[in-house]
Amino acid sequence: MLKGFTREEPVLGVNEISRRVGVHKSTASRILATLEEAHLVERDAPTGKYRLGVGILALSGPLLANMNVRDTARPYLEQLAESAGETIGLSVWSDGEAINVDQILGPGAVKHIAPLGARFRAHSSSSGKTFMAYAVPEEVDEILALGLPRLTERTIVDRDALMADLRRVRRLGYAVNDGEASLETVGIAAPVRGSQDEVVAAVTLSAPRYRTPPERIARLGPLVKETAAEVSKRLGYVWLDMEGGGT
Numbered sequence: 001m002l003k004g005f006t007r008e009e010p011v012l013g014v015n016e017i018s019r020r021v022g023v024h025k026s027t028a029s030r031i032l033a034t035l036e037e038a039h040l041v042e043r044d045a046p047t048g049k050y051r052l053g054v055g056i057l058a059l060s061g062p063l064l065a066n067m068n069v070r071d072t073a074r075p076y077l078e079q080l081a082e083s084a085g086e087t088i089g090l091s092v093w094s095d096g097e098a099i100n101v102d103q104i105l106g107p108g109a110v111k112h113i114a115p116l117g118a119r120f121r122a123h124s125s126s127s128g129k130t131f132m133a134y135a136v137p138e139e140v141d142e143i144l145a146l147g148l149p150r151l152t153e154r155t156i157v158d159r160d161a162l163m164a165d166l167r168r169v170r171r172l173g174y175a176v177n178d179g180e181a182s183l184e185t186v187g188i189a190a191p192v193r194g195s196q197d198e199v200v201a202a203v204t205l206s207a208p209r210y211r212t213p214p215e216r217i218a219r220l221g222p223l224v225k226e227t228a229a230e231v232s233k234r235l236g237y238v239w240l241d242m243e244g245g246g247t
Contacts, residue, residue: 001031002040005052013049039119042095054094055117069192069201070102073231077104077203080227084220086207088227089114091127091189093135096143098127098202106207114206123148123162124155126177126187130202133169134191140166154179173225176217179209186212188221190228195236203228 004020005012012020018028032050035041039055073090081088081104090102100118114120122128122143132140148157156162169175177187186209192201205224212220 001028001035002052002056005050011044011047011049011051013047017050039095054092054099069231069235072234073192073201073203074102074104076227076231076234077102080104080203080205080223081106084205084223086205086220089127089204089206090192091120091131091202091204092200093131093202096122096139096146098122098125098131100127101201121149121151121181123157124151124177124181126175126189127202127204129166129169129175129177130189130191131199133166133175134199151181152179152183154183156180172221174221174228176221178214178217184209186217188217188224190221190225191232192228192235193232193237197237200235201231203231 001017001021004017014025014028014032017032018025021028023031032041032043036043036050036053039053041050042053043050069092070090077088077090084106086106088104088106089100091098091100093099098120100114100116100120103114103116120128122132132143135143144159144162148155148159148162150157156165165175174188174190177185177189179186181187186207187204189202189204191199192203194200203224205220207220
């Protein structure tokens with residue numbers, strides 16, 4: 001069923017899929033529902049049609065090396081992990097969540113580990129807030145409409161407070177999750193842009209909260225932002241080093 005999606009026809013309806021696979025429409029619907037739960041396919045709400053989902057990445061870890069963004073970012077992630085002494089990751093955006101596609105573990109005995117394919121909520125993770133800060137208003141509204149569940153006592157669950165935080169992300173050029181997804185963890189993320197000025201990924205730093213007070217966050221944030229800017233340049237983005245950060 002998954003092989004039925006092609007570059008020429010990336011979006012298919014249930015009837016088309018059932019005909020190609022040779023099963024009844026109801027059977028195809030049940031299988032698609034299971035695949036959707038595993039994020040192997042995603043459904044377009046307005047049309048009801050399906051396309052491949054980012055969950056495919058979780059099943060194809062060795063093939064992630066072929067992703068241009070990941071290949072380009074890898075040496076910069078390694079360099080940042082060494083200089084910052086913390087775990088550094090790379091995330092992409094799909095269906096209102098940030099997806100972990102690469103990770104360089106920090107040298108410390110206590111470190112944050114996220115498996116490839118791990119998904120992070122938009123409102124409570126630094127990577128999610130990075131993507132959300134630069135998303136189109138319609139996509140932001142869709143995320144807000146789903147609600148802002150409280151994961152810890154520090155999670156931002158008020159719409160106005162979250163919008164203010166997203167404005168801060170755009171102003172500083174990086175996002176911070178200070179115990180908002182887990183009270184034990186701090187996350188810092190900055191956007192990676194492609195040649196068309198689109199945000200294609202996020203560089204993330206994850207560290208235990210006990211050793212990452214606000215003053216250290218203020219030092220690490222610009223380092224993450226600088227790394228993301230270097231990756232962006234390698235991808236063809238013309239980064240203008242202007243006051244306020246970025247373009």
